[in-house]
Amino acid sequence: MDKKTVNQLLKLQQKFAPAYFLAPALILFVTFVLWPIFQSIFISFHKWDGFGPTTFVGLKNYRMLFDDPRFLTSLLNNIYWLVFMMLAPVIGLVLALFLNQQIKGMRIIKSLFFFPFVINLVVVGLVFSWFYNPELGLLAEIFKMFGLKPIPILADENYATFGIIAAGLWPQIAYCMILYLTGLAGVNTQIVEAGRIDGAAGRQMLWHIILPQLRPATIVAMTVTVIGALRSFDLIATMTAGGPWGSSYVLAYHMYDEAIFNFKMGYGAALAVVLFLIMSVFIYFFLKRMIDTES
Amino acid sequence: MFPTAIQKRAIPVRALYVLGVLLILMIWLLPMIAIISTSIRPGSDISAGNYWGVPSRIAIRENYSEVFNPDRSPMLRYFINSTVMTLPAVFFAILFSSMAGFALAVYPFKGRVALYAMFIAGNFIPYQILMIPVRTMFVKFGLFDTIFGLVLFHTAFQSGFATFFLRNFIVELPFSLIESARVEGATEPRIFFSIIIPLLRPALASLGVLLFTFIWNDFFWALTLVQSDKARPITFGLSALKGQWLISYNLIAAGSIVAALPSVLVFFVLQKQFIQGLTFGGVKE
Numbered sequence: 001m002d003k004k005t006v007n008q009l010l011k012l013q014q015k016f017a018p019a020y021f022l023a024p025a026l027i028l029f030v031t032f033v034l035w036p037i038f039q040s041i042f043i044s045f046h047k048w049d050g051f052g053p054t055t056f057v058g059l060k061n062y063r064m065l066f067d068d069p070r071f072l073t074s075l076l077n078n079i080y081w082l083v084f085m086m087l088a089p090v091i092g093l094v095l096a097l098f099l100n101q102q103i104k105g106m107r108i109i110k111s112l113f114f115f116p117f118v119i120n121l122v123v124v125g126l127v128f129s130w131f132y133n134p135e136l137g138l139l140a141e142i143f144k145m146f147g148l149k150p151i152p153i154l155a156d157e158n159y160a161t162f163g164i165i166a167a168g169l170w171p172q173i174a175y176c177m178i179l180y181l182t183g184l185a186g187v188n189t190q191i192v193e194a195g196r197i198d199g200a201a202g203r204q205m206l207w208h209i210i211l212p213q214l215r216p217a218t219i220v221a222m223t224v225t226v227i228g229a230l231r232s233f234d235l236i237a238t239m240t241a242g243g244p245w246g247s248s249y250v251l252a253y254h255m256y257d258e259a260i261f262n263f264k265m266g267y268g269a270a271l272a273v274v275l276f277l278i279m280s281v282f283i284y285f286f287l288k289r290m291i292d293t294e295s
Numbered sequence: 296m297f298p299t300a301i302q303k304r305a306i307p308v309r310a311l312y313v314l315g316v317l318l319i320l321m322i323w324l325l326p327m328i329a330i331i332s333t334s335i336r337p338g339s340d341i342s343a344g345n346y347w348g349v350p351s352r353i354a355i356r357e358n359y360s361e362v363f364n365p366d367r368s369p370m371l372r373y374f375i376n377s378t379v380m381t382l383p384a385v386f387f388a389i390l391f392s393s394m395a396g397f398a399l400a401v402y403p404f405k406g407r408v409a410l411y412a413m414f415i416a417g418n419f420i421p422y423q424i425l426m427i428p429v430r431t432m433f434v435k436f437g438l439f440d441t442i443f444g445l446v447l448f449h450t451a452f453q454s455g456f457a458t459f460f461l462r463n464f465i466v467e468l469p470f471s472l473i474e475s476a477r478v479e480g481a482t483e484p485r486i487f488f489s490i491i492i493p494l495l496r497p498a499l500a501s502l503g504v505l506l507f508t509f510i511w512n513d514f515f516w517a518l519t520l521v522q523s524d525k526a527r528p529i530t531f532g533l534s535a536l537k538g539q540w541l542i543s544y545n546l547i548a549a550g551s552i553v554a555a556l557p558s559v560l561v562f563f564v565l566q567k568q569f570i571q572g573l574t575f576g577g578v579k580e
Binding site: 006013025035036040098099100101102109118123127128138141175205227234251259275287 | 320
C-alpha cells in the first residue's frame with residue numbers, strides 16, 4: 001500500500017472510532033434498558049395477560065389505580081420509606097463524626113462498620129426477620145429483659161413496614177457513613193483552624209464550617225438514599241412478601257405481584273410507569289447537576 | 296481535624312472513647328454476631344431452644360458440610376451458578392464500558408452529552424419498568440431460565456453505571472498521549488488497548504470490585520428471569536431454601552453466611568479499591 005492509502009485508512013478508522021467503540025455497550029443498553037422502558041409505557045395502555053392478544057384500553061389501567069386500596073397503601077408506604085430512610089444520611093454523619101479519630105486499629109473498625117453494605121439484602125432480610133422473631137429473636141430477649149411482652153414486629157400490620165425500613169437503614173447508614181468519612185478527610189484544615197481561633201467550637205463549628213464543606217457528600221448521600229428507598233423490593237420480598245394482609249406493600253412489590261402472580265401485565269406496567277415517573281423527578285435533578293458541572 | 300483530635304484530650308476521656316467505639320461496634324454488628332453464633336450451633340441446640348446461650352458444642356463442620364452437600368441441598372449448585380453468572384458479566388461490562396467510556400471521553404461527536412446522560416439515567420431507573428418487556432423478550436428468545444441470559448442482562452444494565460464511571464476517569468487522562476500516538480501512526484484500537492487500558496488499571500480494579508458485589512447480590516432479576524435450580528443464583532436460592540429448611544436455623548444461618556461471603560471477602564481484600572470506586576462513582580444504590 002502506498003502512503004496515501006494508509007493515511008486515508010487511518011483517517012477513516014479515526015472517523016468511525018466513536019461508532020465502533022460505542023456499539024457493544026450501546027446496543028446492549030438500548031435493547032435491555034432503553035427500549036423496554038418504551039415497551040412498558042406501551043403495555044400500560046393495554047390489557048394483556050402475558051400470552052394472549054393485547055387490547056387497547058386507553059387510560060383504564062391508570063384510572064383503576066385510584067380504586068385499588070393496595071395502590072394507596074403502597075404509595076403511603078413508599079412515602080414512609082422515603083421519609084425514614086433519610087435517617088441514613090443523618091446517622092451516617094453522626095457515626096462518621098464519631099469515628100473520625102486516629103486511634104490504633106481505627107481502619108479495621110471503620111471497615112467493620114461499613115461491611116454490612118456489601119452483604120446482599122436477602123441475607124440482611126433473613127438476619128433481621130430473625131432478630132424480630134417473637135419466639136427466638138434477640139429483640140424478644142431484650143424485651144423480656146425489661147419485663148415486656150415481645151411484639152411480633154413483622155406480623156403486625158402497624159409495625160411491619162417500619163421493621164423492614166429499619167433493616168434497610170442498616171446497610172444504608174454504612175454507605176452514608178463512608179461517604180462522610182471520605183468527605184471529612186478532605187475538609188480544609190486551615191479553615192477549621194481559623195474557625196477555632198475565632199472561638200468556633202462544637203455545634204457552631206459543625207454547622208457553619210464543617211457541613212458546608214461536606215455538601216458534595218451530602219448530595220450524593222441523599223441521592224443514593226432516595227433512589228434506594230424508592231427501589232426497596234428485596235427486603236420486602238424476603239421479610240414479609242408484602243404482608244401481613246398487604247400492609248407492607250410498596251409500588252415496586254405491588255407491580256411485581258400484579259404482573260407475575262395475577263398476570264395483569266397492563267396494570268403492572270401502569271404501576272411501573274407511576275414509579276418511574278416519581279423517580280424521574282429525582283433523576284432529573286441529579287442529571288441536571290451532573291451535566292451542569294460538566295459544562 | 297474535626298471533631299478535636301482525641302489525642303488532645305485527657306487520658307480518661309480517651310479510654311472512654313475507645314470503650315464507646317467498641318460498644319457501639321458491638322451493637323452495630325449484633326445481627327451479624329447472632330447469625331455467626333447460630334451457624335456454629337448443632338441442630339440439637341436449636342430444637343432444645345438454646346438460641347443465645349453457650350453452644351453445647353461447636354458444629355461448624357457439620358453445618359457447613361450439610362449446606363454444601365449436593366445430596367442434601369442445592370446450595371453448591373447455586374454457588375456455582377452465581378459464580379458463573381457474576382465473573383463473565385463483570386468482565387464484559389468492564390470491557391464494553393471502557394470502550395464506550397473512551398468514545399464518550401475522547402471524540403467530540405454530536406449527541407455525546409445526550410448519550411452520556413442516557414447512561415447515567417439508566418442507572419437510576421426502577422427495575423420494574425424493565426421487568427415485563429425483558430421477561431417477555433427472554434421467553435421469546437430462549438434466554439429465560441438460563442445463566443447466559445442473566446450474564447447478558449447484567450452486562451447490559453451495569454454498562455450504564457460502568458460507562459459513566461470510566462468516561463469520567465478517561466476524561467482526566469492527558470490527551471497529549473493520544474495525540475502523539477496518532478502522529479506516530481497508531482490506529483484508534485491500538486491506542487485504546489495499549490495506551491488507555493494500562494492507564495485505566497486502578498479504575499478497572501475499583502469498578503470490578505463494585506460490579507462484582509452489585510451482580511453477586513442481585514435478587515430481583517434472579518427472581519424474575521429464572522425458574523429452576525439449574526440457573527438459580529445463590530440469593531434467590533437462599534430465599535427458596537428458607538422454606539425447605541424451615542426451622543433448621545443453624546443451616547439457614549450457615550447458608551446465609553455462604554451467600555454473603557464472596558462479596559464480603561472481595562470487599563475486605565480490595566477495600567481500598569472498593570471505597571475509592573464508591574466515592575468516585577458515588578451514585579449507585
